[in-house]
Amino acid sequence: MRYEVEQKHRVGDAAALIARLAARGVTLEPPLEQSDEYFAHPARDFAKTDEALRIRTSGEKCFVTYKGPKLDAATKTRRELELPLHPDDGGARQFAELLAALGFTPVATVRKRRRQFRIRHAGHDVEGSLDDVDGVGGFVELELVADDLSLDEARRVIRELAGELELGPSERRSYLELLLATN
Amino acid sequence: MRYEVEQKHRVGDAAALIARLAARGVTLEPPLEQSDEYFAHPARDFAKTDEALRIRTSGEKCFVTYKGPKLDAATKTRRELELPLHPDDGGARQFAELLAALGFTPVATVRKRRRQFRIRHAGHDVEGSLDDVDGVGGFVELELVADDLSLDEARRVIRELAGELELGPSERRSYLELLLATN
Numbered sequence: 001m002r003y004e005v006e007q008k009h010r011v012g013d014a015a016a017l018i019a020r021l022a023a024r025g026v027t028l029e030p031p032l033e034q035s036d037e038y039f040a041h042p043a044r045d046f047a048k049t050d051e052a053l054r055i056r057t058s059g060e061k062c063f064v065t066y067k068g069p070k071l072d073a074a075t076k077t078r079r080e081l082e083l084p085l086h087p088d089d090g091g092a093r094q095f096a097e098l099l100a101a102l103g104f105t106p107v108a109t110v111r112k113r114r115r116q117f118r119i120r121h122a123g124h125d126v127e128g129s130l131d132d133v134d135g136v137g138g139f140v141e142l143e144l145v146a147d148d149l150s151l152d153e154a155r156r157v158i159r160e161l162a163g164e165l166e167l168g169p170s171e172r173r174s175y176l177e178l179l180l181a182t183n
Numbered sequence: 184m185r186y187e188v189e190q191k192h193r194v195g196d197a198a199a200l201i202a203r204l205a206a207r208g209v210t211l212e213p214p215l216e217q218s219d220e221y222f223a224h225p226a227r228d229f230a231k232t233d234e235a236l237r238i239r240t241s242g243e244k245c246f247v248t249y250k251g252p253k254l255d256a257a258t259k260t261r262r263e264l265e266l267p268l269h270p271d272d273g274g275a276r277q278f279a280e281l282l283a284a285l286g287f288t289p290v291a292t293v294r295k296r297r298r299q300f301r302i303r304h305a306g307h308d309v310e311g312s313l314d315d316v317d318g319v320g321g322f323v324e325l326e327l328v329a330d331d332l333s334l335d336e337a338r339r340v341i342r343e344l345a346g347e348l349e350l351g352p353s354e355r356r357s358y359l360e361l362l363l364a365t366n
Contacts (some may be wrong), residue, residue: 041285053285066284067209081284083277084269094266101249101264102224102236 004077004145005154009167011138019166021117021128028115028130034058036110037096038176042103050078052176053104055092058114062092088090108183110116110134110175121161124149137176140167186327187260188337194321197313203348204311211298211313217241219293220279221359225286230258233261235359236287238268238275241248241297246277291366293317293358304344307332319361323350 011017018028035057046052050069055062061084068079085091096106112133119126127143142161144153162170173181190356194200201211218240229235233252238245244267251262261307268274295316302309302325310326325344329337357363 044286051284064281066281068284071241077285081277081281083274083281091266094264098247098249098266100265101234101251101262103227170215 005151005158006141006143007158007162008139008141008160008171009169009172010171011130011140011167014132014138017130017140017165022120024119026117026119030119031113031115031132032059034112034114037092038107038110039104040100040107052174053099055095055166057092059161062086092150094115105115108176108179110136110179112175119161121164122157124157126158126161131175133175133179134174135182139171139175140165186324188334188341189324189326190341190345191322191354192322192345192352193354194313194350197315197321198322200265200313200348200350201306207302209300209302209311211300214298214315215242217295217297219359220275220319221290222282222287223290225288233349235357236282238278240275245269247278254356256323291359291362293319295358304343304347305340307340309341309344314358316358316362318359322354322358323348 021028022133037055039053039055040046041053044051052065052067054065056065063079064083064085066079066081070078086120110133112131115130117128117130120127123145124144127145129141129143131139131141133139142158144154146157146160149157171178204211211346222236222238223229224234224236227234235250237248239248247264247266247268249262249264251264253261266290268278270320293316295314299312300311300313302311307327307329310328312324314322314324316322318330325341327337327341329340354361
């Protein structure tokens with residue numbers, strides 16, 4: 001069974017975390033500017049249906065991402081559709097115009113600098129992202145995609161690693177929810 | 184003022200029309216397979232709002248096209264947004280999945296073989312398309328885009344040309360409307 005376990009933690013002191021990662025031989029990718037423009041549906045309340053629609057601009061690339069409702073509360077598995085847009089043709093702007101014409105309205109834009117890394121723990125490769133989110137603050141996300149673990153084991157791997165990296169309590173809300181909560 | 188005047192006529196005998204075009208030195212492009220999948224909006228009745236949303240596959244190319252309501256009954260001017268999709272990545276299928284996830288439902292698919300041509304009349308280049316539409320029949324469309332004519336003059340050019348080509352009365356309904364009317 002394939003599990004994706006993801007956990008997010010607020011980071012007060014990014015430099016200290018980077019030093020702890022360096023001590024384990026982990027280096028971070030250069031920061032990538034990411035901008036996620038979220039949209040509201042003309043007839044559905046995405047906050048209630050647990051869906052999301054956004055246009056992501058990540059460095060030079062653009063995507064439309066749709067996230068369906070969680071299929072299963074335990075694993076947070078959800079349907080995700082991602083379509084590439086043409087960045088050179090103003091694809092993101094054109095798609096935003098199409099959404100507007102169809103009655104979708106912009107909700108908020110989450111802007112961040114993301115530095116990705118990969119860290120080995122208990123025989124597993126964990127994907128990490130150190131994010132500096134405008135108006136929300138610093139966070140680190142840890143994600144484990146595992147075929148060979150039970151859900152409980154995958155969670156334990158992530159929890160142990162978070163402990164070793166001296167991360168605080170986890171944050172369950174999305175960046176969009178956190179941003180909207182500050183307004 | 185820029186006018187787009189478009190007129191469509193049913194063609195009973197395509198071979199006879201092709202011969203009349205040939206007599207004027209006009210040759211047709213090779214036929215292009217076009218497939219237009221139309222969608223209904225989750226909260227708006229596009230038939231009433233005079234809008235349309237479709238995925239067009241034309242030969243090797245794919246587009247999403249949105250047509251807004253006619254801004255002006257006289258010139259049939261309407262807002263049109265066209266976004267290219269990635270045909271090699273299954274862009275059309277992915278976009279159809281995204282629309283389905285957002286509550287858009289397929290209405291019908293208009294399939295046709297289109298042969299384009301260009302014909303000079305009264306000092307103007309008129310764009311033509313000879314279409315063989317599945318379930319609907321043969322039609323020819325004539326379109327004039329003119330900056331230097333009044334609307335009445337542009338209409339007169341198209342009407343005169345239609346007369347010289349011995350076309351019958353014009354058809355105002357779209358191929359989608361014609362297809363739905365046969366069901």
